[in-house]
Amino acid sequence: MAGEKSRFVVSADWVEKQLGAPGVKVVDASWYLPAHNRNGAEEYASGHVPGAVFFDQDVIADTTTGLPHTLPAPEFFAAEIGKLGISETDTIIVYDGMGLFSAPRVWWMLRVMGARNVYILDGGFDAWKAEGRAVETDLPEPEPALFTPTFNARRVVSFDEMTEVVDSASRQIADARPAGRFTGQEPEPRAGMRSGHMPGARSVPAMALSENGRLKDLDSLRTIFEEAGIDLRQPVVTSCGSGVTAAVVTLALESLGHRNNALYDGSWSEWGSKAVTPVVTGEAEPVKHALHNPITTRVTRLEMTSAPKASLPVPVNVQTAIIRAKDIPLPFYRFLQQQVGGRWHWHERLRQSDEELKAIVHNPTVNISVLYVNGAPAGFFELAQQSPDITELSYFGMMEHALGLGLGKWFLLQALYSAWQDDPAKVTVTTNTLDHPRALQLYQRFGFSPVDTYDALVEPLSDEELLTVFKL
Template sequence: MTNPLVTTDWLADHLDDPNIVLVDASWYMPATGRKGYSEYLESHLPGAVFFGIDDIADKTTTLPHMLPTPEAFAAAVGKLGIADTDTIVVYDEAGVFAAPRVWWTFRAMGAKDVRVLDGGGPKWRAEARPTAAGEEQPAPRTFAAHYQPALVQDFDTVLELTHSKARTIVDARPGDRFRGEAPEPRPGLASGHIPGSLSVPASEVTANGQLKSAEELRALFAKAGVDVTRPIVTSCGSGVTASTVALALAIAGAKDVAVYDGSWTEWGGRADSPVERG
């Protein structure tokens, strides 16, 4: 895999490259009171289009921001002026928080070259680099979606993993939620974790809004008992920070990493799900 990260210096040098599409993927938990799209309209990186994680999603399920069909995805991002052959650079205004979810989504839909801006909008702004306001109006493009099922896991496949151990399950939620000591932010969900899963909170793979180094990440995963040479599936609350840990695993050298799209919102909301605590 090509390095999934780009630096602000690299982006500044390539802002006018016609083959690069810049995507603002800012998204926040409801309790923060922040709205990604509203902030985008006020100020965004030059030329960036906005990807709504809750909008470009499966509307037939009550689960939050699940992957849409490849056809719906292709139509939505084509309207944003994005082709599957572009170099797609995704960022968010929290540093590295929601951008990895969109990085993973594009890859799951067959995009050939997707990167994440390390440090995101906050680093770009701290360096006094240019911004723009309002809605960008790119010409529509054709995104030829080619779904990559190896990057996505569903309830049944993860349930099977609790028996087969064919993949290591890595949980990106905070440790107290993993152990079942703290309630879930979404009501009605069980507390605890998927049996046999390992805890690597997403907050631990970043520092100051940037991903930690490959060496630091390898040490972090090793300490948590995660063998990066084995197939892995990541999970979290709703599939967002699971993608952050998936990105960190890629940087650490993991070659086979999938994301459990439904994550704990699905698992902890089902009466037939086995749950461990502690």
């Protein structure tokens, strides 16, 4: 079964139905490297999605920097995109010929300049044509529009900022170039550039994030970042050869709910051409796990004061069961805690002795219910009756193998139905910035409201502690 897809990628079927609708604009952002032997402007003229305008990345750029297609000033960008008939309030669909090469760059530019409803056509124009969809050769003459820019400077990294990032290791660096160029085994395509990568950078080749011109599902993207040594809880700067494919990595990060990211616009065209910048070759440095160093996290406590009125159907094509685990065996409970919460640093219960843990989880005021999917454990929630008027959702989550099946919102709703069975005055939950990046948003969507925030220290479990807990 296909995993959950990015909310920024839209299907050709959907786009086809939107063509010509008011406020819907389509942009051909095709741009290619010399090695591709393709010309975006020529291909656009010979055929494009009906109504699409052409965005020339070498023209709508700051041409004074000496670097390829640098992000222009907001006023210039707004004037040029306005000539294409596009406003910041439009629904904008961007595509390129290959599917996921240069379109994310224009998607990123539009968002940095203040557009909010920007999407990418899944599979690009090559797939559009292969599926036999309508193509036109007429060059549109759009009515000029007013694009009011709201430039988000925090999403763009300058050379001086990049130097500070490298010197201080204050942010992670995700390099989108092919692995051979990252290690220095393959030469750079532009003359005068050294091979290799910035100290501390990690290799996340843009090509690895897509398949047949389509962005991979969220589980696959998450795995790629984890294997590359990118911590999705921490800030990231994306980089590439000239700032184009770095946006593919940005798209993948944003698709996973990562918001603290920025793009180094000069990228390797700038860094690799300067004699004073440090460059290293070979594989990325081994990931350093600071297992015993406490992590500061921002905690948010939320409450809801009325039962949810929403209703969601059980996702199709999967067999589900939610079974209350009365007097749950302690080894099974620890297994659930680690499998669901290990990557989010759930640690408190795993550090408790058998006696301490049993006193909590076997208490009659505690309800632990386990989700099974296709016969296997897939998640759990834990409710604790704090008083006759207050029920706490102490833990809620799913195992990685169950993510992407469309079960998350449905399972949370079942937990909330259970929490309100005894008609409390309110239900509470606590989350923090080490949890799933969409946890806070999801709780609020289902009726919780923040009532308190504070900072706390979390000490991750060491390998030795895990071995002790599970007696390995």
